[in-house]
Amino acid sequence: AISTPSTCNIQHGPGLRHRFTGPSALYLKAQGRQLSSGVLPQSSASALMDTDTCTRRPLLCTSAPKSVQAVGKPSTPGLPSPGLAQASAALSQEHGQEALQEEPGPPGCETVIDRRDKLKKLSNAEILRAIIGNLWPDTWAHRVRVLTAIFLVIFGRFLHICIPFCLKTALDTIAGRPLRPAPYGLWHVPIVANHGIVPVILMYGLTRLGYTICSEIKEFVLAPVTHDVMQKTGTKVFQHLLEMDNRVKCHREPGGTAMMMEKGYQGLHVMHSGVLFNLMPTIAELFYVGYLMSYQLGGTFATVGAAVATSYTLWTVKMTKEKSKHRKKGNAIDRKSSGKVIDSLLNYDAVKYFQNEKYEVKQYNDLQTSRSDSAYLQSKASALLKMGQASVYTTALTISLMMSAAEVARGNLSIGDVVLVNQMIFQLAKPLSSLGTAFNSIAGAVTDVEKMFSLLKVQPSIKDAPNARNLRFTGGRIDFNNVCLHDEETGQRILDNVSFTIEPGSTVAIVGPSGCGKSTLMRCLYRFAQPKTGQILIDGQDIEYTKLKSLRQCIAVVPQEPSLFNDTIWYNIHYGNMAATHEDVENAAKAAAIHDTILKMPAGYNTFVGETDGNLSTGERQRLAIARTLLKPAPILILDEATSALDTTTEAQVLQALKRVTADTTCLIVAHRLSNIKMADRILVLGPHGQVQEQGTHAHLMKLKGAYYSMWKEQEKSEGTKIAADKPFYSS
Template sequence: MPTLPPLPMRRFGPASAAPPVPSDPAARRTDWATLSRLLPYLWQYRLRVLVAIVLLVGAKLANVGVPLLLKQLIDAMTVPPGSPAALLVVPVGLLLAYGALRLGNSLLNELRELVFAKATHGAARSIALKTFEHLHALSLRFHLERQTGGMTRDIERGVRGIESLVSFALFNIAATLIEVLLVLTVLATRFDAWFAGITLAALFCYIAWTVWVTEWRIQFRVQANQFDSAAHGKAIDSLLNYETVKYFNNEQFEARRYDESLAALRRAQLKSRSTLSLLNAGQQLIIATGLVAMLWRATEGVAAGRMTLGDLVMVNAFMIQIYIPLNFLGVVYREIKQNLTDLDKMFTLMDRPQEVADAPGAPALQLSGPPAVRFEDVRFAYEPARPILQGVSFEIPPGCTVAVVGPSGAGKSTLSRLLYRFYDVQGGRVSIAGQDVRGVTQQSLRRAIGIVPQDTVLFNDSIAYNIAYGRPGASRAEVEQAARAARIHDFIAALPQGYDTQVGERGLKLSGGEKQRVAIARTLLKDPPVLIFDEATSALDSANERAIQAELRAVAAGKTTLVIAHRLSTVVDAHEILVMDAGRIVERGTHTALLAAGGRYAGMWALQQNNGENGL
């Protein structure tokens, strides 16, 4: 058995308080700030955006040309009855031109949608992917505190909101404004200023009313989103833990909790709907007033001889073309505000700072064989008032196995989390091969470590997929070899679908021991230089535990291994055993030496022997 070199004690200063958990900003960012975050993603497709804008302008020019042509058609029909020009030349040519403008408007709009589709879907994909990657980069603290259902709903609404937002903002509001400008130009140049003035006044009143009421109503959308996310989160949480619900006969309790969230959502939605009726009524009043004023002015002009019947028809057609889109402008503006609210929620997730981040220019972890792992005066607390590790120091020499035992809450599993750098230490240092884990990239660090956790969670996929997750791209033969080493191949081969058997949500179709053996196989397939066994055989029966312990010892040969255990019989062959209590190492030595010392370890051993928990 190799001897362990003495470990020099080095103090890095007092432990600091645990970093605060970043919280969502209390106030929503401004709409312009949200839009400015979106624009760079669209600018990647700037050529398509510019082509879409050109097609949009072309479609609106064709649309404005329709009333002008309709005026010419009406006025042309004032020629004497029976004139060949009336029947053959003027109406036919104008009718064909009228149809061409109508068709051109539709074709340009469809072409615009086709050109711009790649930009909208591409931007949505980029933002969704960046959000997904950022969520995986956040610390374990965030994921332990998150509400999965509510978070996924925020992402879903945000992605859906991107496509709607771009479509509404560019192809509805911008298109309507372009058309209004064109119509105002025609009215101001062809008729008196009253026509342009009435149109502008109605437009101003309409937009002011829509913006004012919608800004007031947005609070109900925010509330509805919050209640919707809360209801969705409770439903997902309850369904994921359905076994616990059934164990305690709490189906009705869960239904009441869900119904309370749905009732709150319903109240917010009813407020939103009632205020929508107020918004729509005001908009219709403004539109009706503007239309009556315009037609009155046009009718007066025809009666006075200043305007023709064709002018009257043209003015009416212009008003219809303007006010029909304006009629939807309230809906569009409301949708834009709602989409901006949804998008802001997703950007808030993207802006959540990383508690654990790579240092700028951090290099990859460099290894040339089994490394030494050192914990030097490590201090850590999840919460400032509750310290977990208080000056822990030990070393695992290259290729050796060190076991950590002790009561629950002693800080054993925290060691593996710090080694993986799920959290940063608040005092001291953790190093691999002399390299501080805070100074290397997290990817290279975690690539060098493999773990069999106490609580194994599997993906809702096949057994082969879950084993191969240890090394994506591994061949089926390598997967089966790892399964044999974990003593689970025979069980898998006996299943009707073999390695293609689906394991269910979180692997619940498998027993605890079967899941743990899949986890062992997955880690064996990864074959890293550093291994962590965190109660790796706690869910196995005694016979399988003995068999797998032999396999684990063979696999750990030549690797630097940290074993966290409750059953002492699993660590008797460790090169050194550390006994932890209340965040400190209270004893250390080999199994034989610790028994001879008659201390804490010897008492634990005797207790487990008396209870028959060590399997001896």
């Protein structure tokens, strides 16, 4: 589809548009979508490009709408439109294989406008609020579990601290040394020791066992709470994703969004167990160990302990930050990488048509190189972290052993005390190292959770107005009054002062050149788009002030690009009305002239179909979409080129059945084949800039000898005498 001889726009989703200049003039729109999937090993990428279409199926694990759609329809109806991949590939041939990239723009690219709504960064206070809000459960059953787990953690840590002291006391008892008063909290140890060596050794063993049992019980007591938090948050985010506008970036990049959500859940888990049950108890244990050392061994040992703790923590924090920086970069590359695989597979045919396998593999390979660079830097930071920790710890152990040996020689400390020092340093290292791990994983988790919560911050631009009322449907009169819509970034006019009326139960057809705004007009009625000025009324009520739910209940739509779920045919049709019976589904399929075709399939209605499944023809997919829409009990029907891929006979069958089923329905039909809409009550001709050029009945428009007349004659010429002989299928 050619716009001007010297410019070429390519839009990747409504968000990303590339304007190319050059001798070749193409005006294309494409909606590129990615799927969620795991990342494939690098060697698999080229292997995948060499496989045939069937082998791709198992990899495409979630449903996704068609990846590409061309704005410009070919002038011959029925011909498939080239999509972004084809356009991109075609352009890459012309522009010396240049890539269609977001950053930097390709040569010849004047402007790159990203119209997708970006995710906003959360403030620290918002992150904290979100995290705390998710840590404390909202039911008492779960609160009791959390409190039990907290008790088990505290008691377990207490037992943990008892272990070295029990050992020291046992050794001193064996050596027959008099026992000194025990430090705060450990009074029971000398009392037991006074009853002999066996009780104190038994206490040592039981304390060790008790510590392990407390840790393990805590895990399963807490598990339902953690999973409940994850489940509730996940559902909330998913629900929110479905409420957002279609233009948000995360809708265009489902692969990345699914990964973001998955990492967010894991992050919540880490935070839940990390902050409440690791970080806080570890800090408390550190303080207690410090107190124990100074009480039992004196200020010098405590100072060594404090120096160890401080240098260990500082090093851990520094290197963890470094690691987390590379982790963030790694995550971004992971998302791009999985997106690349999915995009190439969805555009498999285009890759093959233009023999760009090597180019695709190179792009993937470049991402893998960045990924391995990032993995290298992460491993380096991790190694430095562990080496630093080990150096601090070993130095402290050596110094303290030397100090305690000197004290033993002076008679100030016993062998039991030397063991205690040794154990304490170990004891100190354990929480310090878990503090490092906790800090590390919590830092990563905060990043992941922040990303997930940032999804919740994106608000839909089209929502119920304050004081919106339910739509009261009294017949289905629709009025478009001076409706205007502009592209906010480019200022391009999409709909220009459109005014027309549809009487209840009548049929209005909308025709016009490709890209003139026909689909947008329909989207405005369904409130997928919001006019800048003007009004759309249904039965006298401005739809801007009616509740979205009540409005959308009244309108059934067969979109221009129907998408199917990766499920059975039955599931896909039944989706139109969850209350429909098996018979209803079959009747809808019959009306859409797809029932017989389905029965011929190996598994009939249980045949598995999906968006990327090549087993259905475009016409079959369109008929499935029609059947699905027929199940929705709505008094207004929108058909946006719903039968464009069907042959004339099937189209006649479908349209006649539709007319029968929708006898009292107010219909809006977008069509390119004028013969189909000849008998509509009113035909609206849109001009190239979204303005109403003409409107009236077929006979009236033919008399005018204007745009409609020219289009009719044009089609007659291209289809010979066929059009004149055509029976008008859709008539009132």
